[in-house]
Amino acid sequence: MSKRKRPHGHYCKICGEYKANEKFSGKGHAAHICKACSRLSAAEKAAAMDINRLMGFPMRRLSDGEKKWLQTKMHDTNSEVADTAREIYHVCFPHAERNAMKKQLIINTLSFEIHTEVYGGYGDMETADRRFAIDRKSRVLAMEDFHTESGEQSVTLEKGQMAKLLRYIVHTLEIFMWEQDYCLNLDEDVFFTDIFLDEGVYVDDLEEKEEDLPTEPEGRPFWQVHVEYSNHTVQDISSYNDYLPERPEELYFSLLEYFDSEDEIF
Ligand SMILES: [Zn+2]
Incomplete structure (x- = not known):
């Protein structure tokens, strides 16, 4: 803790308060534990000390030791300690969640539908009225162009190509964060918010709380994404906003590229 002006009284190492001398017993005085705190159980004392340390946690680059301690406290059996530690961790490491999730998420299937206009080359x-579908196992990337009604085209990618494409969608485009990034679901708590950093990442069961969802706008969404991940989580995004954000647009053009090169053969 930084330069806190030392008030009068005696410091209690449990509650972190400075209290008058009469608030301490003779023994407590020497041990730096006030009378109130001395009545706490050992577990309560430990939790109070942890909270105390967390509240005074430095807002600077943490040392390895501090980071490790903080991470341990995120899994403390005392829920107040664990919650406080998580809050502080997310303030100190705002990108940690995303980065940890990226390592875990593997797309099994993806469907991306778009019905809007985009800036061409x-x-x-130009009209973008297409649906793309990716299947990791069969390595098939399919596209249907509703505008030309030319039917479905598909390409089968090399194993490495498919892995690269899916990695790009997760790591670079961060598709799993689009709801949050683009505020697509008003009910933002539905998806990917109950994340606990473990040795691995645990993503809470994503229950669709349909009764809580706002009534869907009329008509067809301008673009939508449906992703199924290998950890059995499912992501559904629909945007009723005509504006196509940068990363969905990038996804559109990068998927389109697989078919543009095909066209040139003919
Ligand atoms: Zn105390």
Whole structure:
């Protein structure tokens, strides 16, 4: 703890308060434990000390020891200690969640549908009215163009190509954070919020709380994504906003590329 002006009284190492001398017994005085705190159980004392340390946690780059201690406290059996530690951890390491999740998430299938206009290569608006589907196991990338009604085309990717594409979608485009990043679901608590950093990452069961969801806007979404991950989580995004954000747009063009090169053969 930094330069706190030392008030009068005697410091209690459990509650972290400075109290008048009469609040301490003779023995407590020497042990730096006030009368109130001395009545606490050993577990309560430990929790109070942890909370105390957490509240005064330095807001600077943490040492390895501090980081390790904080991570341990995130799993403390005392829920107040664990919650406080998690809050502080997320303040200190805002990207830790994402980065840890990236290592865990493998896309099994992805479907991306788009019905809007995008800026083409020459700055002109062009119609994007397509659906893409990716299947990791069969390595098939399929596209249907509703605008030209040319039916479904598909390409089978090399193993490495498919892995690279899926990694790009998770690691670079961070598709698993699109709800939060683009505020797509008003009920933001539904997806990927109950995350606990473990040795591995645990993503809480993603229950669709349908009764809590706001009534869906009328009409067809301008774009939507459905992803199934290997850890059995499912992500559903629908955007009723005509504006196509940067990363969905990037996904659109990078998927389209697999088919543009095909066209040139003919
Ligand atoms: Zn005390």
